[in-house]
Amino acid sequence: MIKNGALYIFILFPAVLFSQTKNGIGKKDSLMPGITTSIPFTIENNFSENKIYKLSVETSNQNIVTILAKGEIEISSGEKSVYLVPVKIASETPRGTYKITLYGTEKKTGDQFSNDFEFVISGNRKLLLTALNAPEFVRAGETIFSTFLLKNNGNFKENLILESKNELIDQENSLILSPGEQKIITVSKKTNPDLSKNESQNIILSVYSREHPKENLSAYASVKIIS
Numbered sequence: 001m002i003k004n005g006a007l008y009i010f011i012l013f014p015a016v017l018f019s020q021t022k023n024g025i026g027k028k029d030s031l032m033p034g035i036t037t038s039i040p041f042t043i044e045n046n047f048s049e050n051k052i053y054k055l056s057v058e059t060s061n062q063n064i065v066t067i068l069a070k071g072e073i074e075i076s077s078g079e080k081s082v083y084l085v086p087v088k089i090a091s092e093t094p095r096g097t098y099k100i101t102l103y104g105t106e107k108k109t110g111d112q113f114s115n116d117f118e119f120v121i122s123g124n125r126k127l128l129l130t131a132l133n134a135p136e137f138v139r140a141g142e143t144i145f146s147t148f149l150l151k152n153n154g155n156f157k158e159n160l161i162l163e164s165k166n167e168l169i170d171q172e173n174s175l176i177l178s179p180g181e182q183k184i185i186t187v188s189k190k191t192n193p194d195l196s197k198n199e200s201q202n203i204i205l206s207v208y209s210r211e212h213p214k215e216n217l218s219a220y221a222s223v224k225i226i227s
Helices: 003-021
Strands: 025-031 036-044 051-059 064-065 070-075 080-089 096-106 114-121 129-131 137-138 144-151 158-165 175-176 182-190 199-209 216-226
Touching: 025 070, 025 080, 036 070, 036 096, 036 114, 051 064, 064 096, 070 080, 080 096, 129 199, 129 216, 144 175, 144 216, 175 182, 182 199
Parallel strands: 025 114, 137 216
Antiparallel strands: 036 080, 051 070, 051 096, 064 080, 096 114, 129 144, 144 182, 158 175, 158 199, 199 216
């Protein structure tokens, strides 16, 4: 009975050691949205023979995409290796805690393991305002129409105020933009029909955040008025 018990423990011990060294959660690192980075996983072979593992990766959110979803690694007996998983984190990924899981299957035995890496996506405010289109010139008395692109490249929902002095905006002066969302805004201005000489005028659009009123963006288009 003692011999059988000793043999039973000897057979099971490597499998228990294997599962303990393969399963674990990495420390929570903080990452910014909109980047490409590599997530490290340590794989250790505590067996007496070399091992070849087929690897696959799964993420907890569709905005986090693995560049190489599958792979293979060979590890010598008693050795450990770091397997890097390149991932792309979309700029609109909301702040919060996420997880990437590495799955491995040994080619000969079919033994499996999984390893989790948890990390935090930080908050990031990033608005883009660009002048898209405007006429090179108009005649005095005509109306100038200029379009602007406003895009939320951050991962916060933005509550915005639109402003254009002396011009008319084609929508309400307030706007909510979700992460990744964009809007095309048209600004118009009626020119003076009694203009005595040619001149240039700037069509300006400014954007303010309700939560951060001191932060603002402005873009303009310059148009020549022909008298």
